[in-house]
Amino acid sequence: MGADFKVAILGAGFAGLCMGLKLQARGETAFVILEKADRVGGTWRENIYPGSGCDIPSHLYSYSFEPNPDWPEIFSAQPDILAYIESVVEKRKLSKRLRFNAEVTSAAWDDDAGFWRIGLADGSSVTAETFVTAWGQLNRPKLPPIAGRDDFAGAAFHSAQWDGSVDLAGKRVAVIGNGASAVQFVPEVAKVAESLTLFQRSPNWIVPRMNRPYTAEEKARFRARPEVMAKVRGDIFEMAEARLEAKRAGTAPVEEVPIPLAHLHAQVADPELRAKLTPDYEIGCKRVLISNDFYPALTRPNVELVTEAIARMTPRGVVDAQGIEHEVDVVIYATGFETRSFVGDTGITGVGGLRLSDAWIDGPEAYLGLSVTGFPNLFMLYGPNTNLGHNSIIFMIEAQADYVLQALDAIAQAGPLSVKQEVADAYNAELQKALAVTPWAGSCTSWYKTADGRILNNWPHTARAYAQAVERFDLEAYDVMRAVEVA
CATH class of the missing domain: 3.50.50.60 (FAD/NAD(P)-binding domain)
Structure with a gap:
C-alpha cells in the first residue's frame, strides 16, 4: 500500500510555505503542510512583541517569485511581514494543502514500506514518501537556568x-x-x-537602522515597473554579499x-x-x-x-x-532560543530505527544543510550550517527548495535516497575548516557555536556560493536505499 502523500512538509513559516508553493507551481498536488498552530506565519506569527521587525530590508526578505510593491518601509515590521505571508498563501490558493493544529510529534522511516510514518499530537498519523522539515532555528524559546x-x-x-x-x-x-x-x-x-x-x-x-517609509510615488513605480523593484532587491543583495568579506x-x-x-x-x-x-x-x-x-x-x-x-x-x-x-x-x-536540535522535540528515526538524536550525538550536521546519512528522503530547510550573518535567509530557503525538487525527481527514478556517509563527512570537514576563519570563530560566546568552538548554525561563504553548491542535485552523492548500510 502506498503513502498518503508524495511529500509531507513540517511547518508553515517562510520555509515550509516556500516548499509548498514551489511544489504547487510545478503541478504537484500530493503534498501536505503540517502546522502546529491554527494559521501560517512561523516566527512572524509568534514574535508579536512591541517593535518586532526584521533586520533585512523587506524587498530582499521576501520571495523572489512574489515581490511586494507595497512594503511600507525599507525594514518592515512584524505585522506587515505576517500580512505579506498570509497574502501570498491566499493569492496562490495554498490553503487547501495546509493542515492546521497538526503538530508533528514523531517521524519514523519504514524500512519495509519505503516511506515516512509521521505521528501527530492528536494521535493520528500520515505517511509520505518524502519528509521535508521546515522547523526553523529561532522558534523554540529558551529560559535561563537561574536559581529561584x-x-x-x-x-x-x-x-x-x-x-x-x-x-x-x-x-x-x-x-x-x-x-x-x-x-x-x-x-x-x-x-x-x-x-x-x-x-x-x-x-x-549595533549599527544604525537606515530605515524610512517608502513614498506613494515609489510604490506606484514599483507596481508599474517590476524591473525597478527587482533592481532594488538586487542592489540590496549585492551590498549584503559585499559586507561578508569585511567580517x-x-x-x-x-x-x-x-x-x-x-x-x-x-x-x-x-x-x-x-x-x-x-x-x-x-x-x-x-x-x-x-x-x-x-x-x-x-x-x-x-x-x-x-x-x-x-x-x-x-x-x-x-x-x-x-x-x-x-x-x-x-x-x-529575552534569552534567545534553543538552536541545536533543528527538529525541536520531534523524535525522528531512520534506517533500522536509528535515532537522529544519536546520529547527532556530537552536534547537528547535514550534507548541504539538507541531508543526513541513514535518513532516506528526509530534507531539512534552514538546517545545520545554513544560517547567515549577512544576507537574507529567504534566498537560501528558495535555493534549498529548488534542490529538493530535483531530489524528488531523482527519487522517482531511482528510489529512496540517503546521502553517503563519506560524502557527508568530507563536506562537513571542509565546512568546519572554512568556518574557522570566519568572525563567528572569534573570542566571544554566541548561539552560533558550541562550548568547544564548533559552529553549527552558520554558512561560512556568500549566499551566492550556497546557491551554486545546491544548484545541481548530484545522484552520485547518494545511496539508493538497497545499498544503505547503517552501523
Whole structure:
C-alpha cells in the first residue's frame, strides 16, 4: 500500500510555505503542510512583541517569485511581514494543502514500506514518501537556568511568547537579556514602564537602522515597473554579499568598527554607560544588531543597565552578583532560543530505527544543510550550517527548495535516497575548516557555536556560493536505499 502523500512538509513559516508553493507551481498536488498552530506565519506569527521587525530590508526578505510593491518601509515590521505571508498563501490558493493544529510529534522511516510514518499530537498519523522539515532555528524559546526562577511572584514571560494581557504601563519591569529581540522591544517598553532594569550579559555591536517609509510615488513605480523593484532587491543583495568579506576573522574590521562606535558615541554621552555598552570582542563574532532607538532608551531616567551577573531570583525580583535585589513587577526573558536540535522535540528515526538524536550525538550536521546519512528522503530547510550573518535567509530557503525538487525527481527514478556517509563527512570537514576563519570563530560566546568552538548554525561563504553548491542535485552523492548500510 502506498503513502498518503508524495511529500509531507513540517511547518508553515517562510520555509515550509516556500516548499509548498514551489511544489504547487510545478503541478504537484500530493503534498501536505503540517502546522502546529491554527494559521501560517512561523516566527512572524509568534514574535508579536512591541517593535518586532526584521533586520533585512523587506524587498530582499521576501520571495523572489512574489515581490511586494507595497512594503511600507525599507525594514518592515512584524505585522506587515505576517500580512505579506498570509497574502501570498491566499493569492496562490495554498490553503487547501495546509493542515492546521497538526503538530508533528514523531517521524519514523519504514524500512519495509519505503516511506515516512509521521505521528501527530492528536494521535493520528500520515505517511509520505518524502519528509521535508521546515522547523526553523529561532522558534523554540529558551529560559535561563537561574536559581529561584520559578519563585518570582510577578508576571513573567519570554519575548517570543509575549503576554499581551500584562499591562506594562506604570510597572517596574526587568528585562533579562539584550539580544536582537530586546534591542527592539526595550525602547517601546521603556516608554510606558515606571522603570526598566536591563540585565546585560555582554554588549552588542549595533549599527544604525537606515530605515524610512517608502513614498506613494515609489510604490506606484514599483507596481508599474517590476524591473525597478527587482533592481532594488538586487542592489540590496549585492551590498549584503559585499559586507561578508569585511567580517573575516584575522582581518582588521576597519570598515565597520568606526560605524558602530560612532553610533554609540553619538547617542550615549555618559562615558560610564558608554563603556558598559562597548563590546570587547571582534565585530561579527556575535550577531550585529541594527537600531536607532536602543541606545537612547538606555539613557532615559527610568532605565537602568545592570552588567553584574544574575545570582538568583526571589518572589520580589532579581538579585545580582553584588547581592543587590532589584524589585520588579514583571520579568521579560529575552534569552534567545534553543538552536541545536533543528527538529525541536520531534523524535525522528531512520534506517533500522536509528535515532537522529544519536546520529547527532556530537552536534547537528547535514550534507548541504539538507541531508543526513541513514535518513532516506528526509530534507531539512534552514538546517545545520545554513544560517547567515549577512544576507537574507529567504534566498537560501528558495535555493534549498529548488534542490529538493530535483531530489524528488531523482527519487522517482531511482528510489529512496540517503546521502553517503563519506560524502557527508568530507563536506562537513571542509565546512568546519572554512568556518574557522570566519568572525563567528572569534573570542566571544554566541548561539552560533558550541562550548568547544564548533559552529553549527552558520554558512561560512556568500549566499551566492550556497546557491551554486545546491544548484545541481548530484545522484552520485547518494545511496539508493538497497545499498544503505547503517552501523
